[in-house]
Amino acid sequence: MEKRHADIIAEELEERIFGGIYADGDRLDEVRLAEQFGVSRTPLREALQRLARSGLVELKPRRGAFVCQPGPVDLIEMFEVMAEFEAICGRLAARRISDAALADLHDANDKCQAAVQAQDPDSYYAENERFHKIIYRESGNSFLEAETSALHRRLQPFRRQQLRLRGRMAQSMKEHKDILTALEHGVSEAAADALRGHVAIQGEKFHSLMATLKNAAE
Amino acid sequence: MEKRHADIIAEELEERIFGGIYADGDRLDEVRLAEQFGVSRTPLREALQRLARSGLVELKPRRGAFVCQPGPVDLIEMFEVMAEFEAICGRLAARRISDAALADLHDANDKCQAAVQAQDPDSYYAENERFHKIIYRESGNSFLEAETSALHRRLQPFRRQQLRLRGRMAQSMKEHKDILTALEHGVSEAAADALRGHVAIQGEKFHSLMATLKNAAE
């Protein structure tokens, strides 16, 4: 499948915004970016339109494109919604999950455990993501799966930081255990609650992380 | 706030797709639409990009834009997610709703009741929408509010037909009552359950039937 320039540019800009290359409120100059990418303004503008739809930049008419980094309040709200999304996936998956998927979940969880013992955050991160994606999929609702994956992706850079907190991985493994047993026994509400709590904790941790950062900055 | 041509065209095309002017799979010819709107291809292409981001058209590279009407399975999935979104709003709103908003809810509900007695579906529709939007807002999470409103809007044309079902409005009023009391007493789970049930249109069995059909087809 041939990719258009606009696609590549949109992805690259998305990476940069997620990666923090651009600060909140920065103006994205069309001509400068265009010559930087070696293309004309046309595909670049298409890319900006796309980013605007995703909420990564604000497109002020006749003014230009300004990057929209989510503030602390936005992030807390998004984490709250993420927790609820995962809870929904869990509630539905508890009723619909297949045996094969349950086996996959066990496998992902075992590899998570191994990563914890090996002190390997990257591997833990990958397997943890697989664990959650399986649950999204087993919700049996591809629309929900897409929405949840999209928000997951958007929160990815912020989630990653807080994995470094001491003891988080061990605690997370306990929560995975609860999720797994709830799914195995098909107890919808337990699965939903376990997943909501599992993700909401990340949001709260993030909250305190922000607070410490803010205090440190003062 | 000055609107760009691309904005107007995107809205108009969105209306047409929602309104069923274009059937699923129709190709949207750039040059024909451009001369139809009296503009060049540039703003029209921007509009198509936006519609693609919203999932209303598929943009096949070097092939053109094709409208993507959701099929029955998609609709069931989206309605299921809508029900869960509303449930989330309800759960959060039960804990966060203000007295003023509660009064507004009562007002909207009263006007709904009046519309039912007056056999006025349009008025009912408008007040019903206000009722729900208040709950979205009182979730206290503007990100959730935006996501829920977006999905609500996308499902609007399909929801409307449903209202014509005999006795639906009366039943709906009963459910509103339950939602209202749950919110008033701050009982999160009751509010969530009431809203989920209120919005869910199809039974679980039908959904899983469709899901298995879809999986079998792959």
Place this chain on the structure above:
DNA sequence: CATTCAGTTTTTGTATACAAGAAAGTTGAC
């Protein structure tokens, strides 16, 4: 010293022009 207003400059929004790829139509061989 702040302010306002005219002129300049920059930048966006749109139109047009051009190039490359895909669909369609044609010709020729079997």
Place this chain on the structure above:
DNA sequence: GTCAACTTTCTTGTATACAAAAACTGAATG
């Protein structure tokens, strides 16, 4: 008559050109 390769036409993707609106400059004025 059918199928395949070639050519033609059409459509998309990209570049460039132009017009209008916003930002900037700077001097004149209260």
